[in-house]
Amino acid sequence: MTRIRSTTVLGIRHNGEIALGADGQATMDKHVAKSNVRKIRKLQDGKVVTGFAGSTADAFMLLDKFDEKLNGYGGNLKRAAIELAKEWRKDQYLRKLEAMMIVVDKDELLILSGTGDVLEPDSDVAAIGSGAMYAQAAALALKKHAPHLSARQMVEDALHIAADICIYTNHNLMIESPS
DSSP, X not given: OOOEEOOEEEEEEETTEEEEEEXXXXXXXXXXXXXXXXXXXXXXXXXXXXXXEEOHHHHHHHHHHHHHHHHHTTTOXXXXXXXXXXXXXXXXXXXXXXXXXXXXXXXXXXXXXTTSOXXXXXXXXXEEETTHHXXXXXXXXHXXXXXXXXXXXXXXXXXXXXXXXXXXXXXXXXXXXXX
């Protein structure tokens, strides 16, 4: 079975600002299947921003479940993420989903893993997908050596660096911040 690969998603919290971005590439086997995939979504009237990596259908299933949890817990991002993780671990169908998400609001930056974990990164940098380690390394270097940049500028620069290195990442970026 041909595996669809994609993506690089990167979130950064810096100087009181949070930005989340992703490239637009989806790769099937050795070929670019699509170059402008929208992997960033806004929820709760823009107060929550999500980015996904992995199987698109699985990611949308998780996105819908996460939105339900957000609505059920009054927009409380951390509580919704924890409740989704609990369900993800318990439900036989959800456990088989092949996707990860980064979710952010104005205060929180969280990774929801395919194993049902909720991770809050120590470094205020969260990365998932094929080019995650390239983007994360670039973001950490930018936070250390270019602290004058905004979170949005750091996300953009780090994703471009990842796209220069990772064959599953392109320069067609989408970057959002929660309102």
